[in-house]
Amino acid sequence: QLVESGGGLVKPGGSVRLSCEASGFLFKNASMNWVRQAPGKGLEWVSSIGPISTYIYYADSVRGRFTISRDNAKNSLFLQLDRLSAEDTAVYFCARVSRTSAALDLWGQGTLVTVSS
């Protein structure tokens, strides 16, 4: 399973670090993603990272402000969110890439980040 944490209320311009703890599978072999859902909106892909961080990608909307990372020894995925604005308010989900396709076959329940003064 995947369990996200770290969300909360953040002021505009502020920062927050999200965590996703994995269990029940070989985390070190999995490509991982962050996907977000703003209030009343659909799913938006945010960032991807390869199993040993050999590749990292970001959506245009977050590039230069968000940083994805992972610690395979701790079965954990992270997302550092900097220079936050109200448009970043969303539930952030971590999701695993399937080994048999590139679909996202395991998701966490998400953590809410609210950017407001």
Next chain:
Amino acid sequence: ILMTQSPATLSVSPGDRATLSCRASQSINTNLAWYQHKPGQAPRLLIHGASTRATGIPDRFSGSGSGTDFTLTISSLQSEDFAVYYCQHYINWPPYSFGQGTKLEIK
């Protein structure tokens, strides 16, 4: 590649069939997934490869299509099936691109 889902909302009675559509702005072959999402829960992979059910998904869920036009069919709707459904392409990912979702509601 843009993904467009229709309709935005679909009202169906329990026991009836629901048909949801997804169109890609260019060919994605069969690199398409469908997800079910309920409020406060983790999204759930239903279909990958346009037509392959994910592990544990009941056979009342079926996917079809290739290229640009895809369909998710739910036969004999159960109460637990009322949710929002998203299609997503994964050709040449990233980025992943999701459709805007179809809300399946009880008629």
